[in-house]
Amino acid sequence: MSFFKKGIRVLCAFAHPDDEALSCTGTLVKLVDEFEAEIDVIFFTDGVSARGVLEGRSHEARRFAEVLGANEPHFFDFPDNQLDSLPLLGLIKAFENRVIDARYDLVITHFRSDLNIDHRIVHQVVMTAYRPLAESNRPSILSAHVKSSTEWAPVEDPFSPSIFVDVSPYKHRIFELLACYESEINLGLHPRSIENYASNLRVNGISVGCSLAESFVASRIIL
Numbered sequence: 001m002s003f004f005k006k007g008i009r010v011l012c013a014f015a016h017p018d019d020e021a022l023s024c025t026g027t028l029v030k031l032v033d034e035f036e037a038e039i040d041v042i043f044f045t046d047g048v049s050a051r052g053v054l055e056g057r058s059h060e061a062r063r064f065a066e067v068l069g070a071n072e073p074h075f076f077d078f079p080d081n082q083l084d085s086l087p088l089l090g091l092i093k094a095f096e097n098r099v100i101d102a103r104y105d106l107v108i109t110h111f112r113s114d115l116n117i118d119h120r121i122v123h124q125v126v127m128t129a130y131r132p133l134a135e136s137n138r139p140s141i142l143s144a145h146v147k148s149s150t151e152w153a154p155v156e157d158p159f160s161p162s163i164f165v166d167v168s169p170y171k172h173r174i175f176e177l178l179a180c181y182e183s184e185i186n187l188g189l190h191p192r193s194i195e196n197y198a199s200n201l202r203v204n205g206i207s208v209g210c211s212l213a214e215s216f217v218a219s220r221i222i223l
Contacts, residue, residue, distance in 0.1 A: 007035070043061065045076070060184075
């Protein structure tokens with residue numbers, strides 16, 4: 001039984017352009033193709049400025065959204081890998097002001113424990129903004145595994161998935177979408193390679209008896 005439904009409204013809230021691709025591409029394809037989902041995407045930073053790389057990832061993010069069939073992504077443009085230098089309340093308010101008029105059924109965001117400080121803070125922002133008050137929007141929230149970041153988190157709080165999404169029919173669409181992030185997808189023995197992404201899909205799938213799957217931690221599920 002799936003808690004997805006026809007016409008589901010989904011928000012992807014991630015720190016950097018490419019986090020959505022490296023964590024839940026197949027799930028997003030499934031939501032669009034099987035459930036006619038409306039998908040919004042919010043990025044908190046450009047994802048490149050901390051590394052001295054010229055900004056250009058936003059073009060790839062827009063291309064990813066276009067090929068997927070999602071809405072045009074929104075960029076907050078906070079400083080990359082410096083979200084911990086900003087007042088948390090300011091981040092929460094900016095996020096709340098952006099989503100206040102939207103009624104989402106599902107939010108996909110980062111896992112609470114992650115090597116990247118921006119990922120951890122975005123998780124906290126999302127969970128705070130969507131605290132379960134009776135009069136507010138209370139979507140289900142899934143926490144995703146971002147390749148080459150979440151698996152390097154402190155061992156005392158590992159990513160232990162409880163939700164698996166069968167994406168077996170969408171192998172070719174997944175790889176087509178990953179190719180939109182040409183600047184980030186690597187070759188060969190690299191955590192962000194197509195080969196590694198495919199291996200992770202197979203491992204997840206084997207663990208639940210299907211060919212390919214993506215996995216999530218259920219931060220909150222409302223049925």
